[in-house]
Amino acid sequence: MNLGQFITAASPYARRVDETFWILNGLSATIVILLVALIVTFMFRYRRGSPAPRRELPELRKHEIEIGWTVATFFLFMFMFWWAGVELLNASSPPKHALEIHVVAKQWMFRFQQPSGAREINEVHVPVDTPVRMVMTSEDVIHDLFIPALRIKKDILPDRYTYLWFTADKTGVFHLTCAQFCGTNHSLMAGQMDIVSKQDYVRWTTAQPQGDDLAHQGDKLFHTVGCSGCHDSKGSTIHAPDLHNLYGHLVQLSDGRTVLADEAYLRDKILLPTRTLPAGYAPDMPSFRGVVTEAQIVALIAYLKSLSAGAGRQGAEP
Amino acid sequence: MTDMTLPFAPVEETGHGSYLDEGHTLVSWLATTDHKRIGILYALSITVFFFIAGIAIGLVRLELIEPNGMFLTNDAYDRLFTLHGILMVWFFLVPSIPATMGNFLLPLMIGARDVAFPRLNLISWYLFVFAGGFVAYMLISGGADTGWTFYPPFSTDYANGHVIAAAAGVFVAGFSSIATGVNFITTTHMLRAPGMTWFRLPLFVWAIYAVSLVMVLATPVLAMSLLLIIAERAFGLPVFDAARGGDPVLFQHLFWFYSHPAVYIMILPAMGVVSEVFACFARRQVFGYSFMVYALLAIAVIGFMVWGHHMFVAGQSQLATLVFSFLTFIVAVPSAIKVFNWTATLYQGQISFEAPMLYSLGFLGLFTIGGLTGLYLASGPIDIQVHDTYFVIAHFHYIMVGASVSAFMAGIHYWWPKVTGRMYHEFWAQFAAITMFLGFNMTFMPQFLMGWEGMMRRYHHYPPVFQIWHVFSSAGAAILAVAYLMPLVYLSWSLKAGARAGNNPWQATGLEWQTTSPPPKRNFTRQPPVSSAPYMYHETGQPRSSDDRRPIRPHGEAQ
Numbered sequence: 001m002n003l004g005q006f007i008t009a010a011s012p013y014a015r016r017v018d019e020t021f022w023i024l025n026g027l028s029a030t031i032v033i034l035l036v037a038l039i040v041t042f043m044f045r046y047r048r049g050s051p052a053p054r055r056e057l058p059e060l061r062k063h064e065i066e067i068g069w070t071v072a073t074f075f076l077f078m079f080m081f082w083w084a085g086v087e088l089l090n091a092s093s094p095p096k097h098a099l100e101i102h103v104v105a106k107q108w109m110f111r112f113q114q115p116s117g118a119r120e121i122n123e124v125h126v127p128v129d130t131p132v133r134m135v136m137t138s139e140d141v142i143h144d145l146f147i148p149a150l151r152i153k154k155d156i157l158p159d160r161y162t163y164l165w166f167t168a169d170k171t172g173v174f175h176l177t178c179a180q181f182c183g184t185n186h187s188l189m190a191g192q193m194d195i196v197s198k199q200d201y202v203r204w205t206t207a208q209p210q211g212d213d214l215a216h217q218g219d220k221l222f223h224t225v226g227c228s229g230c231h232d233s234k235g236s237t238i239h240a241p242d243l244h245n246l247y248g249h250l251v252q253l254s255d256g257r258t259v260l261a262d263e264a265y266l267r268d269k270i271l272l273p274t275r276t277l278p279a280g281y282a283p284d285m286p287s288f289r290g291v292v293t294e295a296q297i298v299a300l301i302a303y304l305k306s307l308s309a310g311a312g313r314q315g316a317e318p
Numbered sequence: 319m320t321d322m323t324l325p326f327a328p329v330e331e332t333g334h335g336s337y338l339d340e341g342h343t344l345v346s347w348l349a350t351t352d353h354k355r356i357g358i359l360y361a362l363s364i365t366v367f368f369f370i371a372g373i374a375i376g377l378v379r380l381e382l383i384e385p386n387g388m389f390l391t392n393d394a395y396d397r398l399f400t401l402h403g404i405l406m407v408w409f410f411l412v413p414s415i416p417a418t419m420g421n422f423l424l425p426l427m428i429g430a431r432d433v434a435f436p437r438l439n440l441i442s443w444y445l446f447v448f449a450g451g452f453v454a455y456m457l458i459s460g461g462a463d464t465g466w467t468f469y470p471p472f473s474t475d476y477a478n479g480h481v482i483a484a485a486a487g488v489f490v491a492g493f494s495s496i497a498t499g500v501n502f503i504t505t506t507h508m509l510r511a512p513g514m515t516w517f518r519l520p521l522f523v524w525a526i527y528a529v530s531l532v533m534v535l536a537t538p539v540l541a542m543s544l545l546l547i548i549a550e551r552a553f554g555l556p557v558f559d560a561a562r563g564g565d566p567v568l569f570q571h572l573f574w575f576y577s578h579p580a581v582y583i584m585i586l587p588a589m590g591v592v593s594e595v596f597a598c599f600a601r602r603q604v605f606g607y608s609f610m611v612y613a614l615l616a617i618a619v620i621g622f623m624v625w626g627h628h629m630f631v632a633g634q635s636q637l638a639t640l641v642f643s644f645l646t647f648i649v650a651v652p653s654a655i656k657v658f659n660w661t662a663t664l665y666q667g668q669i670s671f672e673a674p675m676l677y678s679l680g681f682l683g684l685f686t687i688g689g690l691t692g693l694y695l696a697s698g699p700i701d702i703q704v705h706d707t708y709f710v711i712a713h714f715h716y717i718m719v720g721a722s723v724s725a726f727m728a729g730i731h732y733w734w735p736k737v738t739g740r741m742y743h744e745f746w747a748q749f750a751a752i753t754m755f756l757g758f759n760m761t762f763m764p765q766f767l768m769g770w771e772g773m774m775r776r777y778h779h780y781p782p783v784f785q786i787w788h789v790f791s792s793a794g795a796a797i798l799a800v801a802y803l804m805p806l807v808y809l810s811w812s813l814k815a816g817a818r819a820g821n822n823p824w825q826a827t828g829l830e831w832q833t834t835s836p837p838p839k840r841n842f843t844r845q846p847p848v849s850s851a852p853y854m855y856h857e858t859g860q861p862r863s864s865d866d867r868r869p870i871r872p873h874g875e876a877q
Contacts, residue, residue, distance in 0.1 A: 003783045006772040017699045021770070024700065028690040035661060035686055039679070042664035046600070047671075054666040065662070066606045066655075073654045077647040077693070084697030085640050091699070092636050107476070141472040142566060144631065144706065148772030151703045155632045157567070158471060159560035162633040175781070179631075179706040179774055181465050183476060184392045187777035272563065289561070 001175070006148040010170040010195060013091050014151040020087055024080070094165035098131035102214075102298045105136065105143035105156045105178070108185040113298060117217060118208035122191030127201035128171050134164040135263055139294050144180035147193055153179050159271070161263045168195045218303025221296055225288065240285070241278055245308040247301075252279040266301050336739065336836035351436035352839060357422035358737070359443050364410050364418065365806075367450065370457075371405035372802065374398045379795040385782040395778040396463040397479060401456075403466030404484055408491045409450060411718055412580060415587035416533075417446075417498055419729050420526045422737060424502055426830035426837060427523050429511025429846045429874055434504035442497035445490055452487030456480045465776060467573060470558035470566050474550040482551055485544040492537045492544075495583075499533035502526055511829070511874060513848035517611070520828055520852045520873070521604060524611050525590025528618040532579045532586070536622070540576035543569055567632055574625035582621040584718050585685075586614060588725030589656060592678040595728050596660050597853040598826045599675035600667030601870075604853050606659045613652035613659075620649040630701045639698055646696035653689050657682065672824075673747030677728035680755040681721050688716030691766065706776075709769025712762045720758050727751070727805065734809065735819030739836045742816060746808040754801035760794030827854050829874045846874035 009015045045052045057065075101124060102113040112124040126132045136145060136156045145164060146153035149172075154164045178189035196204065212220070222228050230240035247266065250258045254277045259265055268275055270292065273285035292300065337354045340346065347355055378398050381390045390398070421439065425432055433439050456462055462479035464472060473481050506519075506527045519527075547569070549555040556562035558569050597604045604610060626634060626642030660682055669675070691713040694700045704710060727750075734742050764787040765773075773784045780788070822831040833842050854871040 001781050001783060003771065006781075006783070017703055020697060020699055021694070021703075024694050024697065028693070031690060032686060035657065036683070038661055039664065039682065042661070042667070043669060043671075043679075046664060046667045046669050048601075048668045056666070062606065066609050066659075069658050070609075070651065070655055073651050073658075077650055077654075080693060080697060081644055081647045084699060085643060088639065088643075088698035089636065141476050142469060146706075146772070146774070148703070151699070153631050153702055153705060157560070157633060160633070175772065177772075177774060181396075181467075181469070181472070181706075181776045183463070183472060184396065186396075187392070187774070187779040275563070 005173060005175040005192075008149045008170060008172065008174070009151070010149040010172065010174060011151075011166050011168045013166065014149065016087060016090075017151040020084060023083070027076070027080070094133050094163075095131040095167075098133035098165060099127065101126070101132060101134050102295075103134050103136040103145060103156065104139060104294045104298070105145070105189075106139040107141065107183055108178070108189040110143075110145065110176070110178075110189070110191060111295070113214065113295065114205065114208075115214055115302075116205050116208065117213045118205060122189075123194065124176070124191075125194045125196055125201060125204050126168065127198045128168050128195050130198065130201075131165060131167045135298075136162050136164065137267075137294055141182045142180050143178050143182050143189070145176060146179040147174060147176045149174040149193075155180055161267065171195050171197055214299050214302035215306035216303075218299035218301070218306075221292070221300055222303055225292060225296075225300075227300070230285070238284065239281065241281060243304055243307055247305045247308045249308070253277060254279045254281075263301055266304055267297055270297055270300065335838070336834065337839045338739075338836055340839050349440075351432070351440050353421050353425050353433045353436065353439060354737075354837065356439050356443055357418050357420075360413060360417040360421060360446070363443075363447060363450065364413055367405045367409035368802075371402045371410060372799065374402040374405070376795065376799060378402065379792040381778070382780070382788045383785075383792050385785050385788075386779050390778070392778050393463060393478075396465075396776070397461030399776060400462050400465050400479070400484070404453065404462075404488065407466055407580070407584075407718075408488050409446075409453065411584040411722060412491075412495060412533075413446065413498070414584070414722065414726050415591060415729060416502070416526055416529055416583075417442075417494075419522075419591065419733065420498070420502060420529075420587065423733065423830055424505060424523060424526055425509065426736075426833070426841055427520050427828055428506065428509060428514055429829050429842060429848065430505060430509035431840050431842070431845075433501050434508055435501050438497050439501055442494045442501070445494035445497065449487045449489075449491035449494060452483050452490060456483035456487065459483070467577075468544065468547055468569075469573075470547060470550065470569050471560070473547055474558055482548050485548050489541055489544045489548075492541045495533050495537050499530035499537075502530040503534065506530075511845050511848050513874070514829075517608065518848055518851055518873075520590075521593035521607070521610055521614070522587075522590035524614050525586045525593070528614045529583050529586040532583055532618050532621065536576045536579040536583075539572055540580075543572035543576070546572075567629070567634075570629055570632060571625065574628045575622075578625040578628065579618075579621045581714070581717065582617055584722050586617065588681065588685075588722045589614065591725045591729040591732075592660065592681050594826075594828065595674045595678040595732050596663045597855065598732070598824050599672060599678075600664050600669045601855040602663050602665075602667040602853070603851075603855060604659065605662035605665070606655075607851070607853070609655060610659055613655050616652040617649060620645060620652075624649055627696060627701070630698055631705050643696050643698050647693065650689060650693055650696070653685075657686055657689070671748070672731075672744060673742070673751050674728045674732035676748055676751035677724045677731065677754075680751060680758075681724040681728065683755070684716050684720030684724060684758065688713060688721055691716065704769055706774060707769035708765040708773045708775055711775050712765035712769060715762050715765075720762065724754065727754070730805070730809070732824070733830075734812070735823045736830060736835045736837070738813060738816070739819055740812050740816030741819045741823060742812045743808045746804060750801050750804040750808075753797060753804070757794050757797030757799075757801050761791050761798050762794070764788075764790040764794075825870055827852065827870050827873045829872075832872050832874060848874040 009018050100115055104111045110122055112120045138156045138158045143156040144153055150166045152164055154162050174193045176191050176193045230238040231243050246261050249261055251261050252258055271289045274283050277283055337352055381387050459480050462481045462484040464477045464481055546557045550557055556564045558564045558566045593604055624646045626638055627646045630639050731747055768784045768787040819835055821835045852873050
């Protein structure tokens with residue numbers, strides 16, 4: 001393990017963060033040096049009994065000084081806010097058609113699942129120069145995935161999806177770790193991210209034990225768990241919504257609101273089906289909490305996504 | 319207003335000695351309603367908590383010399399830093415300056431006989447001790463392992479320590495805080511001496527007043543959120559449990575709605591202390607008095623609106639992140655103005671460097687660094703990188719420990735002759751002040767570096783690449799420990815052997831210095847009328863031309 005695994009800036013975003021950091025360092029250093037110079041000068045020049053002349057400033061001038069440095073500080077801080085805010089907004093929405101990696105965190109490990117279905121623990125392979133989007137949830141407490149080289153981190157919450165995205169442009173092995181205190185072995189909940197060339201990524205993917213990809217696993221689950229009993233457009237006698245072209249589209253709810261059918265919405269429908277009710281349907285659906293695992297929900301959602309392949313992908317963040 | 323004025327001692331009582339001679343039994347202390355004695359009771363109890371918490375973190379720093387630890391299990395490590403956090407925040411820093419110096423000095427500085435509710439004042443100390451009992455129980459029975467932040471669902475469903483005892487302790491300590499706050503607000507409003515208008519109040523009184531407002535408004539929210547944690551952990555009330563429709567992030571909002579203002583609870587009184595000290599030892603009026611007052615109030619108010627900057631990575635919306643980032647930059651403006659004003663107070667002074675001044679200069683440096691690194695954390699992209707790393711640890715220690723404890727020590731030394739009637743040993747005090755400043759920087763400066771590089775907080779095992787910084791930091795902590803122990807020794811020694819101080823050894827203008835040292839039980843023989851602004855170390859418009867001991871114009875005319 002070397003320091004490069006932490007401090008290398010492995011994406012364009014990471015380098016912009018570093019730039020901001022150095023600008024702040026420069027400003028802070030200037031302010032500190034000015035202040036220290038003033039304080040030390042005053043300490044010597046105006047030490048008790050020193051011969052330095054002491055002429056009082058007129059009240060009016062004092063006011064001007066006071067207002068002067070208040071306004072100057074305000075504008076300096078507003079500049080810093082603007083700079084950092086722009087940076088933040090630029091990084092807020094991932095490009096469309098990013099490679100999606102599912103992350104399930106639990107005490108004290110990260111499970112990563114590739115779109116191909118390949119699974120890894122505390123290690124994840126991603127291709128370079130490709131937008132990657134992590135869809136994350138936790139099975140127990142709040143965790144947080146932090147990849148220092150990419151300058152990104154995000155909390156991983158139970159019963160909720162959070163997202164992280166990046167486009168790495170350097171290959172190599174980088175550190176990843178849990179940033180939110182999660183109990184006894186919190187400090188051991190760490191691993192590595194292997195950023196590899198696109199060819200290596202394909203090679204690596206094909207070398208994994210062959211199974212179905214996520215969407216096909218979901219398809220099977222859809223039938224074995226029993227979803228198809230109601231949601232199959234052909235043959236079902238129960239009045240349940242057709243799930244084709246659902247993902248990524250707006251849903252009209254019975255209380256008049258419209259919501260976007262994203263991962264979080266689909267997950268809620270599986271676990272807490274009565275929380276929201278689509279217009280025109282009765283609250284007949286049972287909760288599948290305890291019936292399906294987090295990993296299976298991931299597969300089911302992947303299957304539902306494949307049913308609306310044409311749908312435009314929505315941004316990860318509101 | 320006048321009907322609230324408490325009776326002053328009749329003249330014939332003045333032959334009596336100080337408040338220290340009003341009984342020497344244990345009962346005379348434990349049943350006292352004298353604000354000065356209660357201040358000392360608080361001082362003694364927080365000193366005990368400070369050193370317990372210090373031992374806890376001393377063990378942690380020792381353990382961190384090796385990347386994979388030396389003598390602690392993971393759970394023991396978690397329990398130690400949790401103990402450190404809970405004790406330092408709620409049992410040392412929050413009551414540190416308000417409950418000790420605020421209690422002792424607020425009535426003296428405004429020319430009152432006591433606080434408005436002396437018995438409530440005593441009750442607040444008993445609540446504090448009772449709360450300490452919960453924490454002692456937690457400690458003896460094995461500790462809690464949630465960190466001082468109590469985040470659910472870890473604290474409600476997964477932690478295996480004594481979370482309920484810890485939360486109950488903090489819950490009760492909150493009431494002590496509220497009682498003290500209510501008392502100070504009422505005292506400041508109702509018991510000012512004739513002529514003591516709002517804009518003649520010393521800045522220390524303004525600071526205590528502002529902090530009391532924050533305590534009274536913010537602490538109930540902490541009480542609520544901890545009660546909900548207890549209810550969920552003990553009785554399964556599903557408030558934060560997402561599986562049953564609750565929201566764990568809701569707790570973070572509630573918790574930081576208290577805990578960010580709590581940072582200002584810890585720093586505002588410190589600002590008050592150093593304002594007194596700078597004026598006295600530079601023999602200058604505080605530069606921009608009214609701006610200093612408005613800055614204190616602005617910090618107290620805006621401090622309530624910045625809690626969301628603790629949740630930039632918790633999945634809140636971009637809009638919320640931007641708004642909280644903006645407000646955090648705004649709250650930094652009045653803090654910066656205060657730094658400029660203190661610096662300008664030195665201009666054209668007659669500066670001397672007794673221990674209180676050295677501690678205050680230390681405060682100024684450490685507060686500036688702590689404040690500037692706060693701007694890093696207000697910037698979204700930087701905060702995302704350093705959130706929950708040692709960078710954050712270093713930042714808030716610079717404010718809460720570096721700055722606040724320096725100011726606490728400045729105050730202890732400045733008012734020591736007032737409280738005890740004795741002088742401390744000047745050389746040792748100056749030596750301790752400088753050691754504390756150096757030890758502090760050596761401990762926490764490396765933490766900024768490793769935090770930026772990706773060293774996480776609350777990590778027992780850490781990547782060996784950071785070992786060099788941890789060794790530096792632990793060495794600094796050892797120096798810091800010596801610097802904290804030194805005052806304990808020379809101050810205790812001065813109680814017996816220190817030179818008699820006289821009533822006003824610093825030639826200070828404050829009302830508290832116009833009475834005897836130590837003050838009589840009823841503070842003043844008659845209520846002192848106040849006829850001028852504070853800090854009249856020189857006539858306005860006329861700087862002190864030399865360091866002669868020309869009498870300064872006292873703030874009021876006691877006796």
